[in-house]
Amino acid sequence: MQVAAAGTAVAALPVGVRELAHPPAAEAAQSPGTDKVVTSVCEMCTVRCPILVRVRDGKVVRIQGNPREKSTQGAICARGNAGVSLLEDPDRVRTPLIRVGKRGEGTFRKATWEEAYRYIADRLNVIRGSYGPEALGVGRRPSAGDAFLLTFAKAFGTPNIFSHESSCPLGRNVAMEVTLGTSGVAIDYPKVDYLVSFGRNHMETLAVPQAQGIVVGLSRGARLVYLDPRRSPTSTAATTWLQPLPGTDLAFALAMLQVMIAENLYDQAFVKRYTMGFEQLAAAVLTYTPEWAATETGIPAGTIRQVARDFGTARPRSVADFGWFTSTYLNDFQLRRAILALNALAGNLEVPGGMFLLKGLKGFGTELGDWKKPAFPAVKAERVDGAGVAGRFPLVPVKDGLCQALPESVLTGRPYPLKAYIAHRFDPLAAIPDQPRTIEAFKKLDLLVSVDVYMSDTGAYADVILPECTYLERTDPVMEASGLAPKIRYRQQAVPPQGNTRPSWQIYKELAEATGLGEYFAYRDIDEIVTAQLAPFGLTAAKLAESGQWTPPTAKPTYLRKTDPTAPVKLKTASGKIELYSAELAKMGFEPALAYTAPPAPPEGTFRMIQGKCAVHTNSATQNIPVLHELRPSNELWIHPVPAGRLGIKDGDSVIVRTAGREQRGLAKVTRDILEGTVFTYHGWGRTSPGLTRVKGKGIGFNALMPVITDPVSGSLVMRETFVEVVKS
Ligand SMILES: Nc1nc2c(c(=O)[nH]1)N[C@H]1C(S)=C(S)[C@@H](COP(=O)(O)OP(=O)(O)OC[C@H]3O[C@@H](n4cnc5c(=O)[nH]c(N)nc54)[C@H](O)[C@@H]3O)O[C@H]1N2
Numbered sequence: 001m002q003v004a005a006a007g008t009a010v011a012a013l014p015v016g017v018r019e020l021a022h023p024p025a026a027e028a029a030q031s032p033g034t035d036k037v038v039t040s041v042c043e044m045c046t047v048r049c050p051i052l053v054r055v056r057d058g059k060v061v062r063i064q065g066n067p068r069e070k071s072t073q074g075a076i077c078a079r080g081n082a083g084v085s086l087l088e089d090p091d092r093v094r095t096p097l098i099r100v101g102k103r104g105e106g107t108f109r110k111a112t113w114e115e116a117y118r119y120i121a122d123r124l125n126v127i128r129g130s131y132g133p134e135a136l137g138v139g140r141r142p143s144a145g146d147a148f149l150l151t152f153a154k155a156f157g158t159p160n161i162f163s164h165e166s167s168c169p170l171g172r173n174v175a176m177e178v179t180l181g182t183s184g185v186a187i188d189y190p191k192v193d194y195l196v197s198f199g200r201n202h203m204e205t206l207a208v209p210q211a212q213g214i215v216v217g218l219s220r221g222a223r224l225v226y227l228d229p230r231r232s233p234t235s236t237a238a239t240t241w242l243q244p245l246p247g248t249d250l251a252f253a254l255a256m257l258q259v260m261i262a263e264n265l266y267d268q269a270f271v272k273r274y275t276m277g278f279e280q281l282a283a284a285v286l287t288y289t290p291e292w293a294a295t296e297t298g299i300p301a302g303t304i305r306q307v308a309r310d311f312g313t314a315r316p317r318s319v320a321d322f323g324w325f326t327s328t329y330l331n332d333f334q335l336r337r338a339i340l341a342l343n344a345l346a347g348n349l350e351v352p353g354g355m356f357l358l359k360g361l362k363g364f365g366t367e368l369g370d371w372k373k374p375a376f377p378a379v380k381a382e383r384v385d386g387a388g389v390a391g392r393f394p395l396v397p398v399k400d401g402l403c404q405a406l407p408e409s410v411l412t413g414r415p416y417p418l419k420a421y422i423a424h425r426f427d428p429l430a431a432i433p434d435q436p437r438t439i440e441a442f443k444k445l446d447l448l449v450s451v452d453v454y455m456s457d458t459g460a461y462a463d464v465i466l467p468e469c470t471y472l473e474r475t476d477p478v479m480e481a482s483g484l485a486p487k488i489r490y491r492q493q494a495v496p497p498q499g500n501t502r503p504s505w506q507i508y509k510e511l512a513e514a515t516g517l518g519e520y521f522a523y524r525d526i527d528e529i530v531t532a533q534l535a536p537f538g539l540t541a542a543k544l545a546e547s548g549q550w551t552p553p554t555a556k557p558t559y560l561r562k563t564d565p566t567a568p569v570k571l572k573t574a575s576g577k578i579e580l581y582s583a584e585l586a587k588m589g590f591e592p593a594l595a596y597t598a599p600p601a602p603p604e605g606t607f608r609m610i611q612g613k614c615a616v617h618t619n620s621a622t623q624n625i626p627v628l629h630e631l632r633p634s635n636e637l638w639i640h641p642v643p644a645g646r647l648g649i650k651d652g653d654s655v656i657v658r659t660a661g662r663e664q665r666g667l668a669k670v671t672r673d674i675l676e677g678t679v680f681t682y683h684g685w686g687r688t689s690p691g692l693t694r695v696k697g698k699g700i701g702f703n704a705l706m707p708v709i710t711d712p713v714s715g716s717l718v719m720r721e722t723f724v725e726v727v728k729s
Pocket residue numbers: 043140141164167168169325424425426427428430431432433451452453454456468469470471611612613618619620621683702703719
């Protein structure tokens with residue numbers, strides 16, 4: 001596999017992207033006539049870039065970006081390129097497996113699909129009889145085939161449906177819902193003149209369209225101010241890199257607000273027309289001066305003031321990035337609200353180079369449906385996690401819930417215990433803190449099912465593993481990919497499923513039939529669903545497949561305030577405006593404006609531990625994929641030379657990372673690229689499944705060390721408030 005593309009098309013990109021982007025090579029047009037090129041959609045991460053899959057003699061020989069997509073410029077990243085390596089990996093599970101050994105041992109027998117379905121269906125029906133349908137929990141990483149698992153869960157009658165979101169962007173999403181009335185917002189990266197990023201590591205933790213957009217901006221002179229306590233590829237690409245003390249970004253943002261208001265650098269007309277609560281905001285930030293913020297962040301007051309002035313001057317094409325992974329600190333929810341306030345003061349909503357609302361199909365008078373099904377049974381039971389419930393987590397959307405609630409429910413029986421769990425494209429053991437407690441909970445379940453392409457860490461504890469075929473081997477329902485204009489995208493099967501693997505549409509239909517819920521899946525196959533989805537657009541699958549994506553011909557990229565800065569923008573908040581002060585938050589007993597809480601300092605002899613993702617792996621999903629494993633087989637513990645010297649740790653030494661009686665072992669990387677009181681690792685190692693033969697036992701996993709900490713406002717996990725000891729081993 002090539003990762004370093006030598007083509008001139010990428011020569012202008014900054015380091016992180018240059019190494020990873022794959023230009024739409026001319027080779028696509030030059031290969032032998034026997035090749036078939038299939039338009040499809042990448043699933044090596046959930047950005048879902050459009051791709052071209054080159055197939056020769058029934059084998060995938062090459063994956064490239066689809067050059068028709070402007071935002072990616074036809075590029076894909078190293079992970080996208082490695083799809084073939086996933087497809088062909090001998091470690092993939094290629095037949096249903098039923099556990100014969102102890103949970104976690106990874107000892108299974110091969111089973112037919114019918115046996116596997118029968119096994120699951122019989123147990124589910126017993127569980128429903130004894131405890132009610134609510135005893136089933138389903139956790140998933142939302143994907144194009146989401147409707148199949150969701151339909152199964154709703155037909156079964158359980159309210160306990162979780163996504164992975166509370167381990168990722170939930171805090172940000174809730175902040176957006178409260179402030180803007182929607183989380184369907186995006187940034188017009190290529191046209192932004194001044195971007196402030198609070199740790200959104202665009203050049204390493206990639207979304208190809210976003211990274212390309214930023215590169216376009218930088219190459220025409222846009223500025224990027226990047227805050228990260230660690231040097232990352234984005235630090236290198238940025239015009240300014242600032243190294244705040246971990247967890248203090250909020251102080252920086254509050255001081256920016258203070259300067260913009262004190263120096264009258266904000267868009268008064270915008271604030272008046274489109275926001276409410278400005279007076280309360282101004283009062284709240286009055287004392288948060290750059291001098292104050294300097295003592296919190298460790299960044300000089302003059303620098304903070306300058307960034308605020310430059311941001312205010314560049315408006316409306318100045319944007320504070322609202323980030324992606326926001327399961328970070330206890331003050332993160334406030335940080336995201338402060339970032340949205342910065343954007344409101346910049347008046348950048350719905351203008352080129354600003355922030356915009358997604359222009360989805362719905363706004364265009366239509367939607368992507370799925371298939372006809374009977375009404376779902378009424379759900380009587382409450383959710384185990386309190387999502388959407390007054391007094392518990394009223395702001396958490398029920399489509400997401402709190403994925404960390406599983407062990408709590410199973411082990412304490414509060415409010416009642418889940419007895420069965422289906423993990424779909426989701427590995428709770430690798431993704432959620434307090435792994436030992438999740439393991440304890442798994443051991444108490446009557447039924448654990450993993451639907452995955454591998455035997456994940458969770459899979460090793462499962463009773464049954466149902467092997468889904470990979471994205472290259474299946475057609476999924478048509479997905480929406482709207483931005484400034486509505487857009488749909490189509491993942492079509494490139495090659496037949498290997499071994500005895502099946503797609504989701506088939507797995508849940510057949511499982512439902514075995515469970516007595518077949519009436520909810522009255523379709524023949526995926527083609528029938530796709531045909532029905534496309535009918536309202538006058539499209540056929542064959543037509544859509546030509547380019548792989550489609551925008552209604554009459555739809556144009558739309559900025560609502562481009563020509564008329566007073567144009568109406570419908571926001572679904574109670575006031576219809578951007579809520580800088582939220583009466584809703586006040587009513588629930590949460591901070592309604594903005595206020596600072598400092599992160600606690602590491603206790604004597606400990607370090608704050610932080611993590612991030614690396615360029616060549618996705619979360620914890622790809623570390624075992626042969627070519628990606630080869631590129632980065634393990635992680636190290638980054639530690640600054642001063643504390644390392646004190647502890648007698650040299651670069652490359654074995655170390656033990658310890659907290660509350662738990663430990664992980666790994667190698668030290670002694671580097672000045674991290675602050676003295678902080679240690680860092682890339683996320684995704686410390687894996688335990690015997691089915692992941694390459695990566696098992698390698699590197700450091702923080703989820704084995706961290707406790708579950710939940711933000712009481714947004715329900716989001718808090719993953720950077722744990723302190724560790726480090727010793728030479
Ligand atoms: N300590 C720590 N924990 C974290 C994070 C962190 O930085 N540090 N990051 C958090 C973040 S941002 C996220 S989003 C979550 C991610 O955690 P998860 O939601 O678990 O997501 P992934 O690791 O991307 O993939 C999960 C599983 O999907 C499987 N998979 C891949 N493709 C397919 C497919 O086509 N079909 C099926 N059925 N399965 C497939 C993979 O084999 C893998 O086992 O983790 C969170 N947890």
